[in-house]
Amino acid sequence: MSETINRRQLLRAAAMLPLVGAGLASVANAAPAGADAPPALPLLPQFDPAPWARQAALVGKKGAYVWTENVPFLPGIPAANFVPLDAIPTIEWWLTAADAFFTIGIDVVSALIPVLNAMNTSTLADARNQMVGQKQELAQYHIRFKNLGNGKYNMDGPRLGIVHYDVTDQDMAEATLLQAEVGRLFNEFWLLLGNVRQNLMELIGSQQGIGNFGSKQGLAEYNAIFGTMPIPDVASNVHDDKTFAWMQQGGFDTNVLRQVRELPANFPLTDAQYREGIQADDGLAAALAAGRVYMCDYVGLGKMASEQATYKVLLGDTWHTAPIVLYALPPGKGDLEVVAIQCGQNSGTSPMFVRPRPDDKDRYWGWQMAKTSAMTAAWNYHEMFSHLGMSHLISEVFTVSLNRTIAPNHPLYQLMSPHAEGDIFINFLAATIIMPPKSFADDIVGGEINLVCEEVVNQRLAWNFHDRMIPNDIARRGLNNPQLDHPVRDDSTRIWNALHDWIDDYVRLYYHNDGDVTGDQELTDYCNEVINIGKMKGFSRPQTVSQLVDLLTMVAYTASAYHASVNFPQAEFMTYAPFGSGTTTAPPPTEIRGHTEADWLRMLPGMFSAVAQFTFLHQLATVYYRPLGDYRTNAFPFPTPFSDPRVFGPDGPLTKFRNRLDQIEAEINEANRSRFQPYEFLLPKNIPTSTNI
Numbered sequence: 001m002s003e004t005i006n007r008r009q010l011l012r013a014a015a016m017l018p019l020v021g022a023g024l025a026s027v028a029n030a031a032p033a034g035a036d037a038p039p040a041l042p043l044l045p046q047f048d049p050a051p052w053a054r055q056a057a058l059v060g061k062k063g064a065y066v067w068t069e070n071v072p073f074l075p076g077i078p079a080a081n082f083v084p085l086d087a088i089p090t091i092e093w094w095l096t097a098a099d100a101f102f103t104i105g106i107d108v109v110s111a112l113i114p115v116l117n118a119m120n121t122s123t124l125a126d127a128r129n130q131m132v133g134q135k136q137e138l139a140q141y142h143i144r145f146k147n148l149g150n151g152k153y154n155m156d157g158p159r160l161g162i163v164h165y166d167v168t169d170q171d172m173a174e175a176t177l178l179q180a181e182v183g184r185l186f187n188e189f190w191l192l193l194g195n196v197r198q199n200l201m202e203l204i205g206s207q208q209g210i211g212n213f214g215s216k217q218g219l220a221e222y223n224a225i226f227g228t229m230p231i232p233d234v235a236s237n238v239h240d241d242k243t244f245a246w247m248q249q250g251g252f253d254t255n256v257l258r259q260v261r262e263l264p265a266n267f268p269l270t271d272a273q274y275r276e277g278i279q280a281d282d283g284l285a286a287a288l289a290a291g292r293v294y295m296c297d298y299v300g301l302g303k304m305a306s307e308q309a310t311y312k313v314l315l316g317d318t319w320h321t322a323p324i325v326l327y328a329l330p331p332g333k334g335d336l337e338v339v340a341i342q343c344g345q346n347s348g349t350s351p352m353f354v355r356p357r358p359d360d361k362d363r364y365w366g367w368q369m370a371k372t373s374a375m376t377a378a379w380n381y382h383e384m385f386s387h388l389g390m391s392h393l394i395s396e397v398f399t400v401s402l403n404r405t406i407a408p409n410h411p412l413y414q415l416m417s418p419h420a421e422g423d424i425f426i427n428f429l430a431a432t433i434i435m436p437p438k439s440f441a442d443d444i445v446g447g448e449i450n451l452v453c454e455e456v457v458n459q460r461l462a463w464n465f466h467d468r469m470i471p472n473d474i475a476r477r478g479l480n481n482p483q484l485d486h487p488v489r490d491d492s493t494r495i496w497n498a499l500h501d502w503i504d505d506y507v508r509l510y511y512h513n514d515g516d517v518t519g520d521q522e523l524t525d526y527c528n529e530v531i532n533i534g535k536m537k538g539f540s541r542p543q544t545v546s547q548l549v550d551l552l553t554m555v556a557y558t559a560s561a562y563h564a565s566v567n568f569p570q571a572e573f574m575t576y577a578p579f580g581s582g583t584t585t586a587p588p589p590t591e592i593r594g595h596t597e598a599d600w601l602r603m604l605p606g607m608f609s610a611v612a613q614f615t616f617l618h619q620l621a622t623v624y625y626r627p628l629g630d631y632r633t634n635a636f637p638f639p640t641p642f643s644d645p646r647v648f649g650p651d652g653p654l655t656k657f658r659n660r661l662d663q664i665e666a667e668i669n670e671a672n673r674s675r676f677q678p679y680e681f682l683l684p685k686n687i688p689t690s691t692n693i
């Protein structure tokens with residue numbers, strides 16, 4: 001038996017070799033035993049008759065999951081100092097991600113070739129042909145994956161109740177080889193994509209220009225980037241005020257919006273301006289008193305929004321400010337209207353742009369330019385704070401703490417490890433590939449990249465666990481106004497409550513009283529690491545079963561639904577640069593009247609940045625892996641992590657949870673029929689269990 005295990009460990013370690021180029025294999029140590037050993041029934045540590053066994057397991061995990069605050073380019077962020085072997089993605093993830101990445105890669109290169117006038121595009125054509133070949137090879141791996149064990153592992157079906165498979169050595173070997181081959185192919189694709197990027201940089205650096213693709217003469221050139229891919233609907237509504245306002249109700253980031261009862265001193269909107277902008281029978285004082293006024297103040301961007309030009313070799317001068325945007329609900333209406341925009345924090349230098357009436361040609365383009373400034377701020381806030389800092393990097397703390405302190409046979413490990421899957425790996429890629437200077441993030445955001453990273457760290461450390469719990473967050477920001485139609489509020493509440501009910505049912509199978517909570521030493525250690533090493537504000541050690549349920553709900557919600565709500569809108573709302581991007585190439589307007597469309601076009605990012613934005617975000621937003629309710633381990637052939645039949649039986653809490661998710665799916669589909677736009681990012685089927693992309 002031990003020989004078998006050793007052979008399997010060897011195979012799994014060998015499968016990681018293609019990842020050496022990414023610096024991952026060298027960090028591997030404790031290889032997992034695989035999924036072929038039946039899992040033990042879960043036990044709280046205080047009731048475990050063999051405490052030494054779980055302590056030994058934790059010693060091994062602590063050797064693999066090691067804290068650091070020296071993450072490249074994000075110093076001060078508590079995170080794993082390397083990717084442990086058992087945190088490497090599964091074959092399923094590689095296949096899913098490769099599908100999305102290869103498809104978009106081929107499209108982008110194909111779209112670039114015809115518009116790079118008379119330039120040397122033979123290398124691009126070669127790259128496209130290689131990508132097509134890689135995709136064909138990938139299709140073969142999909143077939144081999146489905147045929148593993150002649151289909152006996154039911155790769156696409158639910159794992160409910162399957163706690164153990166008898167896996168033959170031959171199947172394990174095939175799975176291991178497959179993982180290695182897909183990993184190698186993925187690595188080759190990334191190298192190819194890097195070559196394409198280098199090729200483009202050289203074209204720009206050669207001073208020969210990049211043909212019509214490098215100019216900004218109209219929106220057609222931005223449309224051409226999409227090649228054969230569908231252009232998002234927002235392309236038809238770039239200048240639409242309703243669509244702009246909808247971003248705060250059902251858009252890519254609704255986390256900045258808050259109700260205001262008085263205006264800040266640096267936003268001196270007058271009653272006359274309010275009446276003009278709301279375009280309804282309404283006054284400012286009445287609206288404030290009724291709680292119908294909302295604001296997005298991007299002051300939190302800090303040094304990211306210098307209000308000065310930042311020069312970048314590939315982008316030229318980029319501009320980025322911290323606007324203040326005022327929204328309001330007209331009396332009796334449920335959808336927000338954008339009323340006014342101030343493009344910077346200083347009202348002495350940034351004029352108040354008030355929404356003009358549609359026939360006001362003199363102010364139309366100045367208003368569009370102000371909206372572009374505001375959208376750029378929202379875009380940066382989303383990517384760097386709401387997405388990276390408050391989602392990926394928050395979940396990393398809980399993932400590392402879980403693996404270091406909670407034994408594998410602890411009921412909380414079985415519950416929470418699927419919510420932790422993939423986060424360390426994807427964050428490692430973010431820190432080492434996306435965030436470095438002159439890499440992907442630097443190509444698409446306006447701020448100086450070192451200052452951007454500094455503010456990401458600040459926002460991550462300022463994030464408050466208690467305040468961000470969904471019910472608290474809704475109340476804190478005044479989104480609980482029943483007049484306000486807010487799909488994100490409503491759908492997030494549905495998911496939060498379902499998760500809370502399921503976790504409550506689950507936890508009470510093992511914790512029978514509050515003493516069981518305070519007597520759980522592993523839980524205590526977990527909380528101490530989260531607080532003291534993870535630097536998690538607003539987090540406290542639970543003293544009761546109810547507090548434990550709240551805590552776990554928040555961790556699971558953040559890793560699943562919250563991440564989904566900021567990750568997947570990227571494809572629809574954030575890939576089309578004229579609607580929103582991370583940078584502008586001209587400062588915001590200082591004159592309210594007399595602008596032209598050409599003035600607005602000058603603000604839009606250059607084509608290199610627009611291509612990078614489309615490619616990068618489309619990749620991130622199209623990888624759907626393991627939906628909520630489908631709990632699996634990450635060891636082939638991926639059975640359920642739950643070893644207790646009470647959990648997954650026909651009347652068990654997991655079945656109840658899955659049924660509730662089905663109901664929510666129907667409820668949201670029904671609600672979408674009467675919304676300004678359907679909101680589908682929190683449909684349960686669209687919520688991965690963990691933050692893995």
Ligand SMILES: [Fe+2]
Nearest residue numbers: 563567620693
């Ligand atoms: Fe993400």
